[in-house]
Amino acid sequence: MKRILFVALSLVLVACSSTDEAELALEPAELIDIDSDVRLKVVWSDDVGAGSEDRYSLLTPAILGDRVYATDAEGQVIAYELESGDDLWETELDVPVSGGAGVSADSVFVGTYTGEVIALSTEDGSEQWRAQLTSEVLAAPQSNGRVVVVQTTDGALAGLDANDGRQLWFFDNSIPVLTLRGTAAPLVTDTAVYAGFSTGKLVALNVVDGSMMWQQRVAISRGRSEIERVVDVDGTPLLVDDVLYAASYQGRLVAVNRATGRGLWAQDVSTHTELAAGFGNIYHVSDEGKVSAFNANSGDLVWENDQLKRRQLGAPQTFDNYLAVGDFEGYLHVLNQSDGQLVARRKVDGAGLRSPMKSHNGVLFVQGNGGELEAIKIK
Numbered sequence: 001m002k003r004i005l006f007v008a009l010s011l012v013l014v015a016c017s018s019t020d021e022a023e024l025a026l027e028p029a030e031l032i033d034i035d036s037d038v039r040l041k042v043v044w045s046d047d048v049g050a051g052s053e054d055r056y057s058l059l060t061p062a063i064l065g066d067r068v069y070a071t072d073a074e075g076q077v078i079a080y081e082l083e084s085g086d087d088l089w090e091t092e093l094d095v096p097v098s099g100g101a102g103v104s105a106d107s108v109f110v111g112t113y114t115g116e117v118i119a120l121s122t123e124d125g126s127e128q129w130r131a132q133l134t135s136e137v138l139a140a141p142q143s144n145g146r147v148v149v150v151q152t153t154d155g156a157l158a159g160l161d162a163n164d165g166r167q168l169w170f171f172d173n174s175i176p177v178l179t180l181r182g183t184a185a186p187l188v189t190d191t192a193v194y195a196g197f198s199t200g201k202l203v204a205l206n207v208v209d210g211s212m213m214w215q216q217r218v219a220i221s222r223g224r225s226e227i228e229r230v231v232d233v234d235g236t237p238l239l240v241d242d243v244l245y246a247a248s249y250q251g252r253l254v255a256v257n258r259a260t261g262r263g264l265w266a267q268d269v270s271t272h273t274e275l276a277a278g279f280g281n282i283y284h285v286s287d288e289g290k291v292s293a294f295n296a297n298s299g300d301l302v303w304e305n306d307q308l309k310r311r312q313l314g315a316p317q318t319f320d321n322y323l324a325v326g327d328f329e330g331y332l333h334v335l336n337q338s339d340g341q342l343v344a345r346r347k348v349d350g351a352g353l354r355s356p357m358k359s360h361n362g363v364l365f366v367q368g369n370g371g372e373l374e375a376i377k378i379k
Contacts, residue, residue, distance in 0.1 A: 028310040029289070031331070031345065038322075038334065038343040041379040043363060044085030049076040051351060051371030055098070058182065058355045060140055061367050062101040062108070067122070068358075068365060069101045069108050070373055077101065077110060077120060082360065085375060091125035093118060100140035100355070102148070102185070104162060109148055111137025117150050119165060131165035133158050139185035139236075147207050149186045149193050157186060157195055159210050169210030173197050182272070185236045187244075194244055196233025202246045202254070204261060214261035219251020235274035235315065238282070240296060245282050247271045253284055255299060265299035274356050278318035279337040285313045285325060293340060303340040308333060312352075319359035320378050326353025330368055332376070348374055 049072030052059050061070040067088065068080040075093030080086065095118075099111025107119045107128055113136045119128040135154035142149050147168060148160040155175040159168040175198050186195040192213060193205040200219035205212055219231035231251045238245040243264065247253040249272045255264040269286055276283040281293040281302055289309040293302040312328035322343065323335045330352050334344040349368020358365045364376045 026310060028312070028328070029306075029308055032307060032342070034342050034345055036341075036343040039379040040332075040334065040344050040346045040376050043083075043375040043377055045372065045374040046078075046080065046085055046087075048072050048078060048367060048371045048373050050074045051349075051367075052354070052369045055096075056182075056354075057098050057138065058100055059097070059367060060100040060355045061358055061365050061373065062103040062140065063358050063360050063365065064103045064105070064122075068375075069103055069122075070367055071097045071101050071110055072371055073097060077108060077125060079108070079122070079125060080373075089125040091120055091127075099137040099150075100185075102140040102142045104143040104145045104148075106145070107143070107148075107162060109141035109143060109150075111139070111141055111150060113137075115152060117141050117148065117160065117165065119148070119162075129165040131160050131167065139183045142186050142188040144188050144190055144207065147188070149188050149195075149207070151183045151186050151195055153183055155197060155199075157193065157205070157210070159193070159207070168208075171203075171205060171210045171212075173199065173201075173203075175199065182232070182234045184234050184274075187237045187239060189239075194237040194239070196235070196237060196246050196248070198230075198232040200231035200233060200248050200251055202233060202237060202244070202256065202261070204258075216254070216256050216261040216263065218246050218254050219248035232272065234272045238275045238277060240277045240282075243296070245275050245277070245296075247275055247284060249287070253282070253294065253299075255282075255296070267294060267299050267301075273313070273315035276316040276318050276323065278323070279321075281337065283316040283318070283323055283337075285316050289313050291316065291323070291325060291335060291340065293337070305335060305340040305342070307342060314354050315356040317357040317359055317364065319364040320362040322378065324357060324364055324366075326357065326366065326368075328352045328354075330370075332364075332366055344378075346376070348372055 079088040102109040115133040135152040155173040157171040184196040221229040292304040330349040349372040351370030
């Protein structure tokens with residue numbers, strides 16, 4: 001049966017929310033005044049080409065060593081010096097990029113709408129190889145330096161040789177009739193691959209041969225309509241020590257044992273974004289825009305903040321002692337990790353902030369939909 005993709009998550013929320021029509025008609029929450037001594041400082045900024053244009057893509061920057069790698073939807077890939085923001089090299093590809101950037105010591109990997117994976121040299125941006133996969137690549141390819149793992153929109157995972165792009169293994173997974181527009185980037189370690197799927201499952205594979213180690217159900221598809229049964233895991237699994245955390249749309253936030261997949265705790269919450277960790281908490285952004293902190297060991301609710309409801313928040317990211325989220329108007333909101341209080345705000349990109357952010361040594365790297373890339377820290 002033909003797969004149907006939502007163009008934007010807002011269509012899903014309008015279609016399947018159980019909230020009454022009056023609630024759906026509400027405007028995004030107004031921004032409150034912030035009384036705080038916390039100030040944000042832009043360390044450096046640059047314009048990464050065309051950004052994501054009008055495509056619903058997540059062009060997340062990648063960080064490794066002393067460099068940051070970013071791309072735009074038209075195929076421009078740029079390497080920056082981490083501290084100064086100086087351009088080290090730029091490469092113009094001949095195809096649009098859909099999957100953001102992944103990186104290893106020797107290569108930068110990007111995915112395309114036509115299902116290609118392209119590897120570039122981290123040294124100078126020269127092309128190393130291309131590999132053709134079965135469907136479009138909406139999440140950044142991930143690598144441990146030996147194997148590149150790519151998830152495609154048809155529910156498949158492919159393991160490629162990092163040196164030449166040769167396919168090493170292939171894992172196929174059936175997909176529902178209706179899913180969200182997007183896929184979770186896999187989490188790749190020296191020994192394993194952890195990936196979430198539109199079926200609501202979390203799977204662990206052997207990174208060498210793609211054989212299954214275990215699988216765990218994050219969410220169970222329920223409801224009478226196809227929309228009600230959508231349970232995509234669209235955020236990259238989060239690994240903290242020996243515990244793996246994952247969350248689904250219309251499902252749960254779960255903590256499982258990394259080695260066995262055994263469930264440790266679960267909370268009935270819904271999200272389409274990634275998670276973040278810090279201060280012994282797991283941070284979660286719900287579909288309606290509520291930011292919550294759950295105790296990483298027990299799953300108990302520590303705090304929640306609903307002051308940003310209906311602002312179409314992206315994935316949370318920790319930096320320094322703070323938690324950051326971006327919204328559809330391009331505002332970056334900063335909260336205290338300890339109590340969830342809003343302490344700072346900055347307008348980064350008027351086209352909005354959708355892509356997950358990255359942090360390194362207390363500096364937050366934010367790439368907006370319009371292509372604005374900023375490195376920000378607490379002043």
